[in-house]
Amino acid sequence: MSKQLESHIPEGPVKDKWTKAKFENKLVNPANKRKFKVLVVGTGLAGASAAATLSELGYQVQSFCFQDSPRRAHSIAAQGGINAAKNYQGDGDSVHRLFYDTVKGGDFRSREANVHRLAEVSSNIVDQCVAQGVPFAREYGGLLDNRSFGGAQVSRTFYAKGQTGQQLLIGAYSALMKEVSTGSVELFTRREMLELVVIDGKARGIIVRNLITGGMETYMGDAVMLCTGGYGNVFYLSTNAMGSNVTATWRAHKKGAYFANPCYTQIHPTCIPVHGEYQSKLTLMSESLRNDGRVWVPEAKNDKRKASDIPEEERDYYLERKYPSFGNLVPRDIASRNAKYVxxxxxxxxxxxxxxxxxxxxxxxxLGQKTIENRYGNLFDMYEQITGSSPYEEPMMIYPAVHYTMGGLWVDYNLMTSIPGLFCLGEANFSDHGANRLGASALMQGLSDGYFVAPYTLGNYLAQQDLAQVDATHPDAVKALSSAQERIDKLLAIKGERTVDDFHKELGLLLWDKCGMSRNEAGLKEALVKIPKIRDEFWENVNVMGSPGELNQTLEKAGRVADFLEFGELMVKDALERKESCGGHFREESQTEGGEALRDDENFAHVAAWEFNGVGEVPILHKEALIFENVALAQRSYK
Amino acid sequence: MSNAAKKINLNLKVWRQKNAEDKGYFDVYKAEGIDQDASFLEMLDVVNEGLSKQGKDPIAFDHDCREGICGMCGAVVNGHAHGPKAKTTLCQLHMRTFSNGQTLVIEPFRSRALPVQKDLIVDRSAFDRVIASGGFISVRTGSVQDANNIPVEKKSADLAFDAASCIGCAACVAACPNASAMLFVSAKVSHLALLPQGQPERSRRVLGMVEQMDTEGFGNCSNEYQCEAACPKGISVQNIARMNRDYAHARFTSED
Amino acid sequence: MLKKYLSSSIGKKQIVALTGLAMVLFLLAHLAGNLLIFKGADAYNAYAAALKEFGALLWVARLGLIAMFFIHFVFIFLLVKQNRQARGVQYSEPLHANTRSLSTKLMPVSGTILLAYIITHLMDFTFTHSNIANATVCGDYLGLYGLVVNHFSNPFGSLWYVIAMFAVGFHLTHAVQSVAQTFGWNNSKYTPFIKKTSVVVGIGIAAGFAAVPIYVFFLACGTSSCTLG
Structure with missing residues (x-):
């Protein structure tokens, strides 16, 4: 059943590929679009923008989210900003520079063609958002303001105080609601996708659980788009929302979609440190803070003096010392790892x-307190609320935390997974960030996929299909429904001793230790032995209260944790297989003398796409070679 | 993260309701050994972990981002929407706000337009329907001009941002003596009314959204400003004034 | 258009505000007239007589005023009815409201007192004509002036009036700024001024009106009430 990985990257120079693809793509006649139904799962930036745009084009769209409103998807929590190669500041930015920075920032583990497309449409995204009424920060002249952000040497980041994510999401959500009002998007909130329906090898539907009634529902269509975000919560503690999960993509993986580069996890350097057993999540402080904040530790070990009592000469501004040209603005992976070292x-x-x-x-x-307050006021307030200490008076305390996952379902240039008709957008796919994502690029990618890429590529797929009429009574749909139901019944029947959170914490801690900021062979192998044991115990000893036919939050959580317990193993497997260090994946065996990540381009300049082969079975690895024709492979240096 | 976090014990009186049809009742729980650095929701996690271990149904409450931006969480604590601390969502309310031995009465946001679905979880889809009645600018993807072709006076942009910082949590409705949704709706109307991009649909928008708001069964504003006091984002009642003005203007000048 | 406006929450509130504002203006005029009592019986009765000169016009004004009042009341009734329904299940713990001013909290109470008062007021003064029996003070027939003096010499008459005037004042301290908000005049620059104005108008009207019975009761009806005449 093994398929050849075909990335469908158009021929020709990188800067012409997208134009060429758009021209060569088959089109669906406007009158025929109405006949196709697309199921879009997730309503974050990628999902909401895709659903809105597809509906504008004339497709019938059904949009699903597990939250009570599409506006709550976790894109909302992004703080810092969104990149666009507008060069409004006249500081030498260009599509090529954004492309170059992103490929380099991703440590040469992303596809050049995808990244270039992302850089190309970045400008359209900002235009689109402004037209929708996104209140970006402005200068007194009335034009848009920019800042430099997370490792970029030009100011190309557009922002809305510390709420860029919420403002962009409200933009996409309002576009979605505009289409809901015309009746061409049907909205299904509080629905969690539990199975993918594959008929004749093509994605044709989904099984969801209605989280209010507990009822299982089948929705059928001509294509499915998963826009379901990342898997950072596999670590239990992360900056992700509590509900963020891997279930939708993992279910698709089990139905044949390859999972690419699951070991690529971004550990964000500026989060509020862990402070207690009861802690349920970590809070990110936008890395824009590093623009004006200086990172330091005391020179001496175990220095317990108050920060203000430590004189200047006894402080180690280690980022400025080790990386004089980038200083506090080194990419996230480097900033995080150095915090761990000190x-x-x-x-x-x-x-x-x-x-x-x-x-x-x-x-x-x-700059004066006023300026700092304008730039970071809400972040400072948030920090004070959580910690009880004011950053105006005492330095903030920060520590790295799991934040974003670069890995995801493998997709071709058209964002289609290895299951025809199943598309994957935004953080849920693997494509654009390589082994490390640059700041302010996640929002860009989500909206690029949703507004400007998938709506074109979907048409190309549909125009070439001759899809049979199917409905919920199709044997494969019925089978998918009953398998989702069985799983729920099984979880409720265990009636064991330990709580779901208990297992989740155990898994998370193990992964943070063995597959976190730095990884080695022995640790990864140990994790590979332990994870199946935790999983086995989970299925024997978890306690899931309540019944299936009601609002049951424990059951929801149990289903997600069950999937994390399978996914975690793949993540570790991938980390073990990739014996090089790159971006967010740091293998202690592979480092330079200076302790920097050392890539092995000869053996690992590829995407690792894994094919599911049964729970607990060894998955099958497919490699997609990465070819760099425009950006020369080089050791990243931010010295 | 204060150096010596204190542990406190609390008595909880929590609204329990099986589903939308159930009548509901208050149940009493003890929350013991709660770290004062924990958030309110983490306190509920601890209580729920204990309930699960005793084989009891945990308290259902909405929550997601737990950093005060998604707007999913919310309950009325001792008569305060989102608890006693100003400009704070329930997830960002930390237990250092409370003292040892205190009794906390925890109820869902109450409004006929936002019916309880279970325990502290309410159905806020009325807000989505209000947005679908005009809370957008009708631009098609791709058919727009360059972003800097639309200059916006900084003052207006800032006011629009302030209005747009609404997280749609419904605390305004919960805190209003009349369960009115005027603060939410007016924040949404104002956000777009303050920007040049929002002008073409300004009248249509305010008329549509107010009509939907009324249809949903929210109460009427009696200018008591409890919404502003309870709003975790500090949205100003000036937005309500702006909407009142816009509404009358639109009603008497537009043809809708 | 008007139907939609009147059935909307904002429309109804603006009607309440508009009629309220009209009544405030009426009250200010009424107060100016009342204060003539301090100038003595002739001035006061001359004012009353001058008003009567308007004849039919006075009735138009009166009917207008009644209409204002009636509309104000009916729309409030409709709004309050909806507000009562909007909560659904009541909170067990009263909503915390330390930011609500007392006048705001007591709007329904002050409004109800006013309603009761207005009825008695119309019966006492508007529809009761002065005659020898009710307007003779110390043997002198003093017309409307006498009627007023006699009425306020009665402690119950005065007390009820004073209470009602405090209710008016209270009502207005919230109401005047509320009118501004409801019509959309809220702006960081002038709203503080409007709020102060609201309080000043409320106190001014209450004090102005209450001054009459207090003056009558304590001074005019005291030991030498007949000196008044």
């Missing part, structure tokens, strides 16, 4: 010793 050396601060300072006193002196 804490491992015993220089960490705070009660746990697992934190570093992010200090604004210099900037407040230089």
């Amino acid at each position: 804490c491992d050396e015993g220089k960490g601060v705070g009660a746990t010793g697992l934190a570093v300072y992010l200090d604004f006193s210099d900037s407040i002196k230089r």
Whole structure:
């Protein structure tokens, strides 16, 4: 059953590929679009923008989300901004530079063609958002303001205070609701996708659970788009929303969609440190803070003095020291790893010793409190609310936390997975960020996929199909429904001793230790032994209360954790297989003398796409070679 | 993260309701050994973990991002929507706000337009329907001009942002003595009314959204400003004034 | 258009605000007239007589006023009815409301007092004509002036009036700024001024009206009430 990986990247120079693809794509006659129904799962930036745009084009769309409203998807929590190669600041930005920065930032593990397309449409995204009424920050002249962000040496980031994600999502959501009002998008909230229906090898429907009534529902269509976000919550503690999960993509994986690069996890450097057993999630502080904040630790180990009592000469501004040209603005993976190093050396601060300072006193002196307040006011308030300490008076304490996952379902250039008719957009796919995502690029990718890519490529797929009429009574749909139902019944029948969270915490802690910021062969192998054991115990000893036919949050959580317990194993397997260090994936065996990530381009310049082969069975690895014709492979250096 | 986090014990009186049809009742629980650095929802997690271990149905409550932006969480605590701290969502309310031995009465947001679905979970789809009645700018993907062709006065852009920072949590409805949704609707109307992009549909939007708001069965505003006091994002009642003005203007000048 | 406006929540509120505002203006005029009592019986009765000169026009004004009042009341009734239904299940713990001013909280109470008052007021003064029996003070027939003095010499008459005037004042401290909000005049620059105005108008009207019975009761009807005449 093994398929050849065909990426469908158009021929020709990288800058012409997308134009060429758009021209060569088959089109669906406007009158015929009405006849096709597309199921869009997830209503974050990718899902909402795709559903809205497809509906505008004339397709029938059904849109699903597990939250009570499409506007709550986790894209909403993005703080910092969105990149676009507008060059409004006249500082030498261009599509090529954004393309180059993104390929390099991804540590040469992304597809050039995809990244170039992303850079090309970045400008259209900002135009689109402004037209929708997204209130981006502006200058007194009335034009858009930009800032430099996360490792970029030009100011290309558009932002709306610390709420860029919410503002962009409200834009996409309002576009979606505009289509809901015309009746061409049907909205299904509080529905969680539990199975994919594949008929004749093509994605034709989904099984969802109605989270209010507990009823199982089947929806059939001509194509399915998964826009269901990342899998960061496999670590239990992450900056993701509590409900973020891998279930939709994992179910699709089990039905034949390849999962690519699951080991690529981004650990964000500026989060509020962990402070207790009860902790349910970690809170990110936008990395825009690094523009004006200086990262430091005390020179001496175990220095318990208050920050203000430590004189300047006894502070180690380690990022500025080690990376003079980028300083505090080095990419996320580097900033995170260095925080871990200094804490491992015993220089960490705070009660746990697992934190570093992010200090604004210099900037407040230089720019005045008013300016700092304008830039970061809400972030500072949020920090104070959580920690009870004011960043205007004391330096913030930060520590890295799992934030974003670059891996995801493997997709071709058209964002179609290895199951025909199943598309995957946004964070849920693997395509554009390689092994490390640059700041302010996630929002860009979600909206690029949803507004500007998938609506074109879907037409190309549909125009070439001759799909049979199917409905919920099709044997494959019935089978998918009963398998989802059986799984729920099984979970409820266990009636064991341990809670779902208990298992989730155990899995998360194991992964954070063995497959977190730095990984080695022994640790990964150990995790590969332990995960199946936790999984086995889960299926024997988990306690899921209540009944299936009601609103049952424990049951929802149990289903998600069950999938994480399978997915976690694949993630570790992938990390073990990739014996090089690249971006967010740091293998201790593969580093330079200076302790930097050392890639092995000869053996690992490929996408690792895994094919499911049964729970607990060894998955099949397919490799898609990555070819770099426009950006020369080079060791990243931010010195 | 204060150095010595104190542990406190609390008595909880929590609204339990099996589903939308159930009548509902208050049940009493003890929350013991709660770390004051924990958030309110983490306190509920601890209580729920205990309930699960005793074989009891955990308290159902909505939550997702737990960083005060998704607008999913919310309950009325001792008569305060989102608890006693100003400009704070329930997930960002930390237990240092409370003292040892305190009794907390926890109820769902109450409004006929937002019916309870289970325990503290309410159905806010009325808000989505209000948005679908005009809370958008009708531009098709791709058919737009360059972003900088639309200059926006900074003051207006800032006011629009302030209005747009509404997270749709419905605390305004919960805190209003009349269960009115005027703050939510007016924030949405104002966000777009303040921007040049929003002008072509300005009249149509306010008329449609107000009509839908009324249809949903929310109460009427009596200018008591409880909504503003309860709003976790500090949305101003100036938005309500703006909507009142816009509504009358639109009603008497447009042909809709 | 008007039907849609009147059936909308905002439309109804604006009608309440508009009729309320009209009544405030009436009250200010009424107060100016009342204060003539301090100038003595002749001035006061002359004012009353001058009003009567308007004849039919006075009745138009009166009917207008009654209409204002009636509309104000009916729309409030409709709004309150909806508000009562809007909550559904009541909270067990009263909603915390320390940011609500007392006048705001007591709007229904002050409104109800006013309703009761207006009925008695019309019966006492508007529809009761002065005659020898009710308007003679110390043997002198003083017309409307006498009627007023006699009425307020009665402690119950005065007390009820004073209470009602406090209710009016209270009602207005919330109402005047509320009118501005309802018509959409809320702006960081002038709203603080409007709010102060609201309080000043409320207190001014309450104090102005209440001054009459207090003056009559304590001074005019005291030991030497006949000096008044």
